[in-house]
Amino acid sequence: MNEAEFIEISDFMNLLADRSKVITLEGFNSNLTLKVKDDGSPVTDYDINSEKTLREIISAKFPNHNIIAEEMGFTSNNSDYTWIIDPIDGTRSYVIGRPLWGTLISLAFKGEPIIGMADFPALDERWIGYKNKCLLNNAAFKKNYKSITSISEATVGSTGPHLFSEIGKQKYETLIKKAKYHVWSGDCHNYCLVIKGGLDLVVEEGLSSYDILPLIPILKSKDIIVTDWKSKKINLKNDLFSKYSVVVARDKNIHDTAINYMN
Amino acid sequence: MNEAEFIEISDFMNLLADRSKVITLEGFNSNLTLKVKDDGSPVTDYDINSEKTLREIISAKFPNHNIIAEEMGFTSNNSDYTWIIDPIDGTRSYVIGRPLWGTLISLAFKGEPIIGMADFPALDERWIGYKNKCLLNNAAFKKNYKSITSISEATVGSTGPHLFSEIGKQKYETLIKKAKYHVWSGDCHNYCLVIKGGLDLVVEEGLSSYDILPLIPILKSKDIIVTDWKSKKINLKNDLFSKYSVVVARDKNIHDTAINYMN
Numbered sequence: 001m002n003e004a005e006f007i008e009i010s011d012f013m014n015l016l017a018d019r020s021k022v023i024t025l026e027g028f029n030s031n032l033t034l035k036v037k038d039d040g041s042p043v044t045d046y047d048i049n050s051e052k053t054l055r056e057i058i059s060a061k062f063p064n065h066n067i068i069a070e071e072m073g074f075t076s077n078n079s080d081y082t083w084i085i086d087p088i089d090g091t092r093s094y095v096i097g098r099p100l101w102g103t104l105i106s107l108a109f110k111g112e113p114i115i116g117m118a119d120f121p122a123l124d125e126r127w128i129g130y131k132n133k134c135l136l137n138n139a140a141f142k143k144n145y146k147s148i149t150s151i152s153e154a155t156v157g158s159t160g161p162h163l164f165s166e167i168g169k170q171k172y173e174t175l176i177k178k179a180k181y182h183v184w185s186g187d188c189h190n191y192c193l194v195i196k197g198g199l200d201l202v203v204e205e206g207l208s209s210y211d212i213l214p215l216i217p218i219l220k221s222k223d224i225i226v227t228d229w230k231s232k233k234i235n236l237k238n239d240l241f242s243k244y245s246v247v248v249a250r251d252k253n254i255h256d257t258a259i260n261y262m263n
Numbered sequence: 264m265n266e267a268e269f270i271e272i273s274d275f276m277n278l279l280a281d282r283s284k285v286i287t288l289e290g291f292n293s294n295l296t297l298k299v300k301d302d303g304s305p306v307t308d309y310d311i312n313s314e315k316t317l318r319e320i321i322s323a324k325f326p327n328h329n330i331i332a333e334e335m336g337f338t339s340n341n342s343d344y345t346w347i348i349d350p351i352d353g354t355r356s357y358v359i360g361r362p363l364w365g366t367l368i369s370l371a372f373k374g375e376p377i378i379g380m381a382d383f384p385a386l387d388e389r390w391i392g393y394k395n396k397c398l399l400n401n402a403a404f405k406k407n408y409k410s411i412t413s414i415s416e417a418t419v420g421s422t423g424p425h426l427f428s429e430i431g432k433q434k435y436e437t438l439i440k441k442a443k444y445h446v447w448s449g450d451c452h453n454y455c456l457v458i459k460g461g462l463d464l465v466v467e468e469g470l471s472s473y474d475i476l477p478l479i480p481i482l483k484s485k486d487i488i489v490t491d492w493k494s495k496k497i498n499l500k501n502d503l504f505s506k507y508s509v510v511v512a513r514d515k516n517i518h519d520t521a522i523n524y525m526n
Contacts, residue, residue, distance in 0.1 A: 092446055096418055097461030099386065100361070123362065155359055160447060183355055184423060185448030198360030 001114065001130075009115055010128050010135070012061065013105055016054050017119040017126060020087050020103045023050045025121050028094060043091060047071055050087035054105070058083050065107075066238070070210050073240050082108045082236060086210035090159075090187030099123050100189040106214035111235040116217035118188055127192060129218030134195070147250070151257045154200035155181045157190045168205040168245070168262070175203065175261035191215045194248055195222045202248040203258055205229075209236055212244050224248060225255045229262045264377065264393075272378055273391050273398070275324065276368055279317050280382040280389060283350050283366045286313045288384050291357060306354060310334055313350035317368070321346050328370075329501070333473050336503050345371045345499060349473035353422075353450030362386050363452040369477035374498040379480035381451055390455060392481030397458070410513070414520045417463035418444045420453045431468040431508070431525070438466065438524035454478045457511055458485045465511040466521055468492075472499055475507050487511060488518045492525045 001009065027046030051071050058067055059075075066082040067075040083105070088094050090101035099122030106116035115130040126137040148154050156179040161169055176182040179201070186193070188211070193199040195218070204212075213236055219226045228234055229245040247262065249255035264272065290309030314334050321330055322338075329345040330338040346368070351357050353364035362385030369379035378393040389400040411417050419442040424432055439445040442464070449456070451474070456462040458481065467475075476499055482489045491497055492508040510525065512518035 092444060095444070095461065096420065096446060097456045097459050098363070098446070098449065098452070100363075157359065181355060181358070183359060183361070183448060185446060186361065189361070193360045196360050198358065 006115070006130055006133075009107060010117075010130065013107075013115070013117045013128065014126075016057060016085075016105055017103055017117060019053055019057065020050045021119065021121040023053060024088055024094070024101075024103065028097070028099075028122055043071065044088070044095065046094075047088045047091060050103070051085065054085050054087065058085075068209060068236070068238070068240065070208065074238065076238065080110050082111075082238065084108060084113065084210050084213045084236065086208075086214070089211055090189070093185070093187060098185075100186060102188040104188055104210060104214035106217060108213065108236045111238070113213045113216045113236065116214040118192060118215060118218060120189065120192075125192075127195075127218050129216075129221035131217075132221055134218060134221040148200045149251050149253050151175070151178045151201075151254055152180060154179050154254050155183070155198070156201045156203070157183045157186055157193070157199045158202060158204050159187050159190070160184055163204055163206045165205060171262050172203055172205075175258060178257075178261075187211075188215060191219060191248060194224055194250060195219065197250075200249060200251065201254050201258055203246065203262065205243075205245040207244040207246060208240070209242060209244065212246055219248060224250050225252060227255070227259075229259065231259050269378065269393055269396075272370060273380075273393065276370075276378070276380045276391065277389075279320060279348075279368055280366055280380060282316055282320065283313045284382065284384040286316060287351055287357070287364075287366065291360070291362075291385055306334060307351070307358065309357075310351045310354065313366070314348065317348050317350065321348075331472060331499070331501070331503065333471065337501065339501065343373050345374075345501065347371060347376065347473050347476045347499065349477070352474060353452070356448070356450060361448075363449060365451040367451055367473060367477035369480060371476065371499045374501070376476045376479045376499065379477040381455060381478060381481060383452065383455075388455075390458075390481050392479075392484035394480075395484055397481060397484040411463045412514050412516050414438075414441045414464075414517055415443060417442050417517050418446070418461070419464045419466070420446045420449055420456070420462045421465060421467050422450050422453065423447055426467055426469045428468060434525050435466055435468075438521060441520075441524075450474075451478060454482060454511060457487055457513060458482065460513075463512060463514065464517050464521055466509070466525060468506075468508040470507040470509060471503070472505060472507065475509055482511060487513050488515060490518070490522070492522065494522050 069085040086104040094101040103119040118127045128135040332348040349367040357364040366382040369376045382389045391398040
């Protein structure tokens with residue numbers, strides 16, 4: 001993408017997020033029709049309606065692009081470009097009224113997410129990442145961030161023990177015993193807290209493409225290290241079923257330590 | 264308290280929360296000077312400065328009242344009235360930049376909290392509870408709340424496994440296997456989600472007086488059941504060291520079920 005294309009795509013992503021925000025905020029303070037999926041995770045009518053709307057808008061503007069999203073799956077047009085969307089990441093938070101859920105949208109080229117957005121409607125906070133640009137609406141970075149370079153000084157977060165495999169959970173629990181603090185919960189919001197300097201490390205397992213890929217351009221734009229547990233780059237596999245493990249840290253030493261513990 | 268006294272006290276609590284909010288929000292987006300206390304919990308200069316300010320304002324207006332608070336302990340004047348304050352409940356959330364932390368303030372008469380406040384500066388949301396009045400600024404209750412009466416339909420929350428004793432954790436983990444969903448994290452915000460209808464049950468152990476007492480008048484004002492694990496009313500013991508276990512639910516059947524599991 002050149003600069004003009006970046007502006008076009010980021011404007012379009014803002015439009016997508018604005019549309020999704022209207023739908024999801026309507027549901028956030030009403031009694032939700034909560035369904036339980038086969039994998040035990042929750043879904044609401046608002047996830048589904050938002051995804052349907054976003055798919056329609058994307059297909060109208062870019063009819064040849066692929067789309068991959070949580071509820072209605074993979075629309076393949078054999079394009080090099082794939083839209084990856086999750087209207088409500090953190091559905092558990094959404095359902096209980098906790099405002100940390102976000103809308104994730106990104107565009108990948110040949111499997112690599114090149115521009116990503118995380119919108120937090122209930123917090124009125126929006127992030128877009130592209131190359132070395134990180135655009136942030138209506139929220140502040142922490143001032144005077146002091147770099148943490150050792151796991152013993154690090155604050156570590158992960159969404160929940162239920163996302164880990166049994167062996168992954170054991171490894172993670174050994175790791176966090178070495179850390180200064182640990183917090184559960186948070187979903188996509190935790191990754192933005194790494195950028196802000198509130199968390200030093202996020203480790204997760206069992207994520208889907210739409211849970212993590214849209215965050216990668218945002219993290220990379222601020223030089224946050226993001227790899228899988230084998231220290232490999234994370235790219236889109238064009239199916240709905242691939243699971244992703246991640247280690248996300250600002251500091252290389254902390255990232256290396258986490259990789260050691262998780263293998 | 265009569266109506267005029269209630270208005271005087273609630274106005275005064277609003278003033279206290281306004282003053283605390285200025286101090287705590289300043290720290291929320293800066294790099295915090297984080298200290299670790301003997302019990303392993305975090306504290307910042309902003310907790311301490313806010314508590315100091317609140318103590319001064321209370322002592323100036325009610326020089327004969329007792330004050331109990333997290334950092335600077337118990338000031339006893341042998342009064343029937345005790346102010347219970349926690350400037351930052353959820354310090355872990357505060358430190359990482361997660362906006363769920365709150366300022367808790369209440370006034371107890373002969374050990375019973377009669378008026379309570381929970382202020383969420385980063386969410387711009389404030390609750391006051393007194394008798395059957397629940398005043399809520401700048402946030403919406405969920406519409407069309409559908410009553411849940413069985414643990415199998417219930418969404419259950421608790422701040423973290425680290426707060427439980429080993430035996431308490433085992434009992435809690437057995438309980439949540441019977442529930443529909445479970446979430447960790449949240450601190451004082453979880454109790455407000457019970458009122459809003461997002462959570463059906465909160466169970467915790469190892470709380471201090473200032474973590475739970477200020478929430479009780481808010482919960483009671485909306486007919487939420489709040490007891491300890493023995494189903495007994497929770498009152499202030501006039502020391503800093505007492506630990507409180509709680510079961511909080513809207514529905515009596517769910518409350519009874521939790522009590523059964525936790526004993």
